[in-house]
Structures are given as C-alpha cells and as structure tokens.
Amino acid sequence: MIREDPAARAAAIVGHAHVITDADALWTYGYDATMGYRGRPAVVAAAHTEADVAALVRLAAEERMPCLARGGATSLAAGTVPPDGAFVIDLNAMRAVRRLDVAKRRATVEPGAVTREFRTLVAAHGLLYPPDPSSEAAATIGGNVATNAGGPSAFKYGVTRDFVRGLRLVGADGEIHALARPREGPLIDLIVGSEGTLGIVTEIEVDLLEAPVARSLHALTYADDQAALESVPRIIEAGLIPAKLEYLDGLTMEALERARPRGLPREAGGLLLVELDGTSEEVRRDGERLRQVLVSEDREGRVASAGQAGLWWQARTGITASLGRIRPAKIGEDICVPRTRLATTVRHIRREAGARHLPVAIFGHAADGTLHPNMLYDPAVAREVVAAREMLQVVAESALSAGGVLSGEHGLGRVKRPFVATAYDAPTLNAMRRIKHAFDPAGWLNTGAMWPQA
C-alpha cells in the first residue's frame, strides 16, 4: 500500500491549485508582522469551506503535524508564525459576509473577512462594528477573534469579545461546534482570545451598534509626556467617555513627520488625540467639558485647532509604517496598565531604554491603559539588538509590577509566551495547562503560542 504524503492528501481535499509545497512560496508563510520571528511550514492549504477546515485539521492530526490557521497574518506577537514543519490552513478565501440584518443589527461573517472592509460595509447601513485594530486594512475578523482585538474604540465600545454573539469552530479532533449566546456564552468567552490554540473559528456572528450621528476630533499638546499621561485619568474622572483617546510621544511624532510632514508638534513631549462621538448635543457638551478639564488643570496643555486635530488624527494610523524612519527594525510591545500608572510605567521604561541608549517610541490607547512601547533598533548593530531584546523583558515586567497585564490587544503569541510563567502562580498555570489539554490533548493547535510551557 502506498501512503500518500500530507500535501497529496491535502490536495485531495481542497484541490491541487490550493496547496503550496514549493519552498520559495512556503517562505512567505513563515512570518507575520512581527520582526525577528520565522518558521518553516511544510504545507499550506487554502480552505474554502468549513468542511475543508475540518478535513484539514483531521489530516494534520493524523499526520502529527502542528496546525495553525492564517488570515491577514498581521500579528505583532508572532501569533501566526508557524512552527517548523507546520500544516498551515489559509483562511483568506473564506471572506464572505454571509448575512447582514440591518434591523436586528447582526451580521455573520467568515473568518477571512477583512476588518476594514466589513466595518465599511456596515457603516454604509448606518451601523458600527467597533473593534478597530490599527492593522484593520489587512487584519481579518477571524484574527481579531483569535486575539480578542481591540483598538482605539475599545475604551468606549469594548473589544471583540463583547461583540461576538456566536461562533462556529472546528475542534482539535475535527469536530464542528456551533456556539451561540446566551447558551454557550462561557465557551465563547473562552474561545475568543485563544489564538487558534483551542480550535479554528469558521464563522462568526457579531452584534452591531447604531453608528453615532456626530463626532469631533481634538488634539491636546503637552510640554512633556508625563504631563500628557497624568492628564489621562483626570479626563476620565471628569466623566468623559471619549470614543478614542490616543497618546503619542515625541519620538513617535518625529517618525510620523519624517514619513510625511503634517505639522505634528514634535517639539512637544506628549500629544493626546481625542475623538468624541454621540448626538450633536453630547459632542458639543463633551467638547466643552474637555476644555474645562484642561483649564482647571493649570498645566501646559494646549488645545490644537480643529484643522490641526484632523490632520494629526490622519497621521495616527500610519505610526507602525513610519517607525522605520528612526531605525530599520523594531519590537512592538503591547502592555496594559491601570490608567493611573501610565505615567510612572512610561517613566520607568524610558529610564531603562536611556541606560541602553536605545530609541523607544511609545504610543497607545491611553484611556484603557494600553501602551505600545516600540523598541527601535538596527539589526546590524549587535548592541542595539541585545538592548531591544532586554527591553522586551523590562517592558513585560513593568506591566506586571504596575498591576497590569502582558498584552492589551495583540495577544501573547510566541513573543510574550516566555513571560507567562512569571505572570501567574503555579496553581493558575496548572489550571491553564489543564484547559489547553482539555481542548487539544495532543497539543497540535498553534503549538508554541500563548500557553505556559509544560
């Protein structure tokens, strides 16, 4: 009896045109948006249906190959970097919006649907799907589910988990699960954010909101980053719930200006970008209140003109692409700390980066305490490479010691996984291992991501 190899077996399921085994082509599936992490997958197969996914998962299990799903591969935590020899299931062809019920404000999408395309589609019907990760132009809803993605809107509107009403999931054994709230709510809460390690999501039903009718953009400049960050809890304590509240430091503005000048106040140490939304009356009233907070603070905070605010908001989405103007490579961190600890956390990170003479750009969704310190380095300079790696540890520890968490929205992936063992006590680590084992006893699903090592 001739036993076919995994690629031939995959071709029997999805067709030869949808299986990749060529080494050069496979190479492009070996990385994601995280620099410095690579793997060598053995087979890539593109699924077009849920049945494809189930058959491919069973095939990978039979072949004893680590198996992971791939969408936009925009992970910044190496969540979609395949282990060597992995079986990759490409979900980009499963991108349909299957149902959109405008009256009920619900939609059902396939995991490969691109986040921005979906958000634009529902916006055309006066609806809002809030999760807006900065990678939304390429990221997929399935990936957002895997990482429980947030974005600037998360503070006011919530993260992906808050909008997922139902899921279809292929388990480690190829079984298909149909999960819907409220009945299977606790299971859905466990799956969302599990980074493809408990199963592969094949369909997502989401809740939508009515889009707010009015919005206004504001920008507040501060003499230094500490003043900007200390202002954040005061804005929230004043009763404001901004749709977005973004922090940018001087180096981030410098990078943006070098990429495309928009007059960002790079000489200022810290910038807060604020978006207010709601009814026209609410937006007007909140805008007034925002001004009052700044006045009552008696600080060097300064309100920019509406025109400036609009321009600077446009710049905001370009941060990740522009950081290369400072150094060719970066490690983008993603921590979340209590709002009142933002200023001290940033001060600590700057002190440690300064001691290593490493440029670190810091920005983030300040209202909910999410910070993205980006260690910028030149791969050709050994000292910088070492310093950047060291800073990864410094940043993780600073989050934990501030009472925060290792990841705000990117997930743990392979980048943060080594820190999981220090973030939890032994009984909790055991409970985590037991949960992973309950869903994936052989450990084939996205092996090496997220869960603490045994």
Add this chain to the structure above:
Amino acid sequence: MIREDPAARAAAIVGHAHVITDADALWTYGYDATMGYRGRPAVVAAAHTEADVAALVRLAAEERMPCLARGGATSLAAGTVPPDGAFVIDLNAMRAVRRLDVAKRRATVEPGAVTREFRTLVAAHGLLYPPDPSSEAAATIGGNVATNAGGPSAFKYGVTRDFVRGLRLVGADGEIHALARPREGPLIDLIVGSEGTLGIVTEIEVDLLEAPVARSLHALTYADDQAALESVPRIIEAGLIPAKLEYLDGLTMEALERARPRGLPREAGGLLLVELDGTSEEVRRDGERLRQVLVSEDREGRVASAGQAGLWWQARTGITASLGRIRPAKIGEDICVPRTRLATTVRHIRREAGARHLPVAIFGHAADGTLHPNMLYDPAVAREVVAAREMLQVVAESALSAGGVLSGEHGLGRVKRPFVATAYDAPTLNAMRRIKHAFDPAGWLNTGAMWPQA
C-alpha cells in the same frame, strides 16, 4: 495500624465541636430550599479558615467521598443537596467582611457572609452591591458566586459575575488558587456560576457602585398577563432602563393577598412593578416617560398611586413564602427567554398547566426575560405530583424553544441537570465534560450538579 474514619480525621482538622456525624443532625444538612430533593451526607465539618477548607477537600478526596460546600442552602435547583455519603463543608462560620475600601469602592468578604447583611453594610457607606436575589436574607455571597446570582437589579446593574474582581479558590486537589482581574479574568468567569463543581471559593473581592441618590416606585396593572408581558419590551424600547421591573401574575397576587392583604389587584391578570433610580432629575424624567409609554400603548394598563406602589413592592419579596397558601408544595422554575418572547412563553406554559388542571404561579424579573413559573401541588394528590414533574419538563422545553436558557439565576443544580443533554449539541457537551474533567478529574466536587452526565 488503625486507620481513622473520615469524621475523626475531620475532627483533627477543625476540632470535635465542628464535626457532625449524628444522624438526626446530619438530616438537616440533607436538603436545601428545593422541595422533593434529599440526600444523606456522611459527615459535616465546619471550616473556619481557608486552610481548613483545603485540608477538608484533600481529606474527602483521599476518602473518595463526594464533597460539597454549603452556605445558606437557599438553592432552588437542589444545588446544595448532598449526594448520599457526601462530605459537606459548612462555610457559614467564614462570614467576615475582611476589607471595605469606601474610596476605592471595593470589598473583600468570606463566602459565608450573608448577602443582605453585606449589602446593608455597604449601603451605610453610600455604596451599592447590586446582586439582590430574593433569598438575600439567608443566601451567602459564596452561594451567589456559585450560581452567578442575579435578582431584580440584574437588568440595570448586572449579575454577580460582573462584580467579582478576585477570588481565592481551593481546587479539587486542595491546591489554593488566587485569581484577580484582569490577569485571571477568564478563569474567574469560568469559576463564577460553576456551582462548587470546579473548586470551593474561600474569599471574594467585589466591586461596589456609588448608591443612586434618588429612587421612585411605580406599579402598572393590566387586564391580563399577556398585556402586561407585551408591555415589557415596549418599556425598554422607549429607552428606559429601570432599576427593577418585576412581573406578577394573578395567582401570585392571590397567594400574597391570602398571606397578608395589601390590596394587590388580584382581579387584574398582570402587574408590573417598576423601580427607577438615578439622580432626582433622571428619576423624574424616566417616571414621565414610563407614563407616556402606557398612554401611547392605548391599552388597559393603569398606573397605581404612589402609596399602592410602595405597598405592593413590599409584598414582592414575600412571594416564595406565600405560595404555600395555594398548595402545600411547589417546584419553582427559573428560565430566561428573550424579552419579546415572554408573552408567548407564558401562554404556552399556561395552556399546558391548564390541560393538567395544575395551578402555576408565574412571576419574574421581566426586563431581562427571567421567569419563575412555580408549579403548585399537593404531595398527597398523586395526579398533582405527576403533573408538576411533567410541567418541569414543559417549562424547560418552552425556554429552549424560545431561544432562551434553562436557568436565569438559580443555576442548574440537580433539578435542571437532566435537561442539559437536550439543551446542547454533542460537541458542546463534550467540551463541557472536558472542562469539568480538567478541574476535577475524579469528579468529587458537588457530584451530580450541573454538568451533563457522561
């Protein structure tokens, strides 16, 4: 070598005075507030510290005895009815409020703290702990965590899970887990509502709210129960978020009047009791809006006087105690359906009860779709006993077919467990079994409650 029996070993841990083995005394630990369910525990030991609980759990595991914790034992789903031969850990002595931080609005309590006593304590500091199950005078915070208890306030303020920030837990192996949000949030979400089947909670940290400054009570009477229930979604769609919105049917009012006359409109088929809270201005505005909903409906709804509303609200908490005025025994159900399906669900239950000539009193927290159909029967009348049991199934099925869930707030316990297998598909049932197995491989923790049978 003489091997001591479990009771002697328990006495070595907690002292002889805190171990019960006398058959008559054990009998009182054989039941909870659910009629018709009894067990015969072998040993009851009162724990005074977390170390006691851990040692007792290890002891029960070594003795291969089913083990369950007991607080107020107010379960209406037989969640605290011990299996025969069980080892019961009485937590009523662990009732301290360990910390109350008024400025931070946080408190840390032991599981045996009585819910009403705790709520009264924090209210004296101008704070609100919203979960308010009707059994709060005897129920404990630990029991509320076990069932993820709600109450009339759940619609506006949320259920127990929404207020639990941290937990300490003794696992099936006697290991102690310290869990805190945000880091262990997903584990906390899994433990809350797990009915003591994944571990025994020994300390709970909760969030508190500022108490609203103003409140007002309202009562709306309707010609029949359908009109009352159809009014519920319209009140919510009008943008009102009442602090409480309770539904009482005619038979419930009849029982209350027989127990203590307060002039409840028992001739009316349906009554809605509404509590509004907030600032004085919000309460005034919402009261006006409530009136407008009723007017615009052009129905037989009638607004009672403020005096009547206050009296009727007092009556509300006495329902469970007064149902005995109709029949000596009852099975109290607890389902939750979409708000728009309240009227049809109640109509179906009434039709089935009518066909069996069985009195069924229905009331509940209408705003969030929670209904408590109570099958009232005489244990001496075989026909009624059979009919009540049949109706248990009818009610469970009516909830599922309306897209609802088997339990709104009481938990599944032993009463609803037989229906779990019909409520979920095979892959979901398998996932549930795997989760239970991951935490309690031997299956000793509250054996027989909640989880689907193997």
